[in-house]
Amino acid sequence: MNRVVISGVGTEIPQASISNEELVASFNLWVDRENERRRATGGDPLQKSDSEFIVYASGVRNRHVLVLDGILDPDRMTPRIPPRADDELSVEAEFGLAAARRALDHAGIAGNDIDLVICAASHQQRPYPALAIEIQSEIGAKGAGFDMNLGCSSAAAALHVAFNLVRAGAHRRVLIVTPEIISGHLNFRDRQTHFIFGDAAVAMVVEATGEGEARAGRLEVLDTRSWTQFSNAIRTNFGFLVRAGQEDTSVVQMEGNMIKQVGNKVFKEVTVAGHRFIVGFLAEHGLTPKDMRRFWLHQANARMNAMILKLAFGHEVGHDRAPMVLDRLGNTAAAGAIVALSENHEDMQPGELGLLCAFGAGYSIGAALLRMQ
Numbered sequence: 001m002n003r004v005v006i007s008g009v010g011t012e013i014p015q016a017s018i019s020n021e022e023l024v025a026s027f028n029l030w031v032d033r034e035n036e037r038r039r040a041t042g043g044d045p046l047q048k049s050d051s052e053f054i055v056y057a058s059g060v061r062n063r064h065v066l067v068l069d070g071i072l073d074p075d076r077m078t079p080r081i082p083p084r085a086d087d088e089l090s091v092e093a094e095f096g097l098a099a100a101r102r103a104l105d106h107a108g109i110a111g112n113d114i115d116l117v118i119c120a121a122s123h124q125q126r127p128y129p130a131l132a133i134e135i136q137s138e139i140g141a142k143g144a145g146f147d148m149n150l151g152c153s154s155a156a157a158a159l160h161v162a163f164n165l166v167r168a169g170a171h172r173r174v175l176i177v178t179p180e181i182i183s184g185h186l187n188f189r190d191r192q193t194h195f196i197f198g199d200a201a202v203a204m205v206v207e208a209t210g211e212g213e214a215r216a217g218r219l220e221v222l223d224t225r226s227w228t229q230f231s232n233a234i235r236t237n238f239g240f241l242v243r244a245g246q247e248d249t250s251v252v253q254m255e256g257n258m259i260k261q262v263g264n265k266v267f268k269e270v271t272v273a274g275h276r277f278i279v280g281f282l283a284e285h286g287l288t289p290k291d292m293r294r295f296w297l298h299q300a301n302a303r304m305n306a307m308i309l310k311l312a313f314g315h316e317v318g319h320d321r322a323p324m325v326l327d328r329l330g331n332t333a334a335a336g337a338i339v340a341l342s343e344n345h346e347d348m349q350p351g352e353l354g355l356l357c358a359f360g361a362g363y364s365i366g367a368a369l370l371r372m373q
């Protein structure tokens with residue numbers, strides 16, 4: 001079996017950002033207009049959103065988006081991303097490539113050193129050709145590429161696959177690319193979810209190291225684990241059968257076919273499952289949460305992470321132990337935990353351990369036990 005290391009990590013955070021206040025102002029303007037219409041037609045009025053609630057309930061203060069144009073316009077509330085011709089680089093591949101190139105530079109290797117590309121994200125802009133193959137072609141990688149989808153656990157699940165393929169010798173160097181353009185599928189008119197998400201792309205190079213060879217400043221992957229249990233509490237019904245379910249097939253119906261979640265149910269169920277998973281996975285290695293120098297947790301909700309950590313440690317744990325990026329980036333789906341890792345590992349001492357753990361739709365949980373070399 002090969003030893004496996006994450007030799008490079010790259011992130012791409014889009015420049016454009018939206019504060020809670022800006023988001024809520026646009027939402028509430030739309031609600032005022034919609035309620036005027038409803039008053040006239042006898043419909044139930046909608047409730048307004050509130051930035052203080054958002055910070056209290058989720059910890060999110062700001063989010064970045066790939067394209068700002070259109071999102072805050074109450075007449076549209078969807079980013080305006082012009083379609084591209086089939087022979088142009090696709091939007092999502094381009095976003096992922098920005099992070100991928102940084103990960104390759106960080107690893108000190110070229111695209112043709114890669115022999116497998118996995119594009120793992122909660123939303124892929126098309127089913128085929130796989131985005132991974134487009135990325136493979138752009139960087140000049142050898143071998144193969146395929147896409148993976150496991151909601152917010154997509155990158156952790158890809159790491160699980162990559163680790164085991166490299167460990168077994170099936171591939172030498174795997175590039176995982178996670179471009180998350182959630183703004184494109186988020187219903188900015190849904191009070192329950194409009195504030196949660198943000199866009200970000202991340203990438204990791206996962207490679208074999210020679211026997212005994214250590215690369216200073218890089219994280220060795222000691223083990224990975226994946227867990228899933230079916231739940232409808234976070235769901236999108238958008239897909240190729242939507243049109244076939246409509247009488248009028250001239251326009252694809254988006255209402256009811258965007259991201260929806262029963263947030264408080266997810267909160268309770270995933271907090272319990274996440275805690276059990278973390279304690280169980282570490283116990284398999286004779287470890288407890290206290291042995292971890294760092295936790296790079298999924299970045300969905302600050303209270304949820306605080307609760308998982310409190311259950312694990314028996315007391316509150318600060319951001320040095322478990323860094324938080326969701327306050328400035330929102331929930332960037334599968335990218336969030338990797339952004340936290342990218343920004344918070346270089347100060348770790350050789351031999352120190354950390355746990356990457358993502359959770360989300362499915363339900364799904366994925367983790368990697370890492371050791372600084």
Ligand SMILES: CC(C)(COP(=O)(O)OP(=O)(O)OC[C@H]1O[C@@H](n2cnc3c(N)ncnc32)[C@H](O)[C@@H]1OP(=O)(O)O)[C@@H](O)C(=O)NCCC(=O)NCCS
Binds near residue numbers: 049152191192265270
């Ligand atoms: C989404 C989330 C932030 C909502 O927080 P919450 O405390 O669970 O909020 P609830 O849905 O229970 O709603 C509480 C109250 O706030 C209100 N509320 C909901 N959205 C609101 C908004 N945008 N502005 C103001 N009030 C709002 C609700 O109407 C409810 O009011 P009520 O008590 O009068 O009925 C939280 O549940 C969460 O983050 N869940 C986990 C999501 C997750 O991890 N997903 C993983 C997949 S990526």
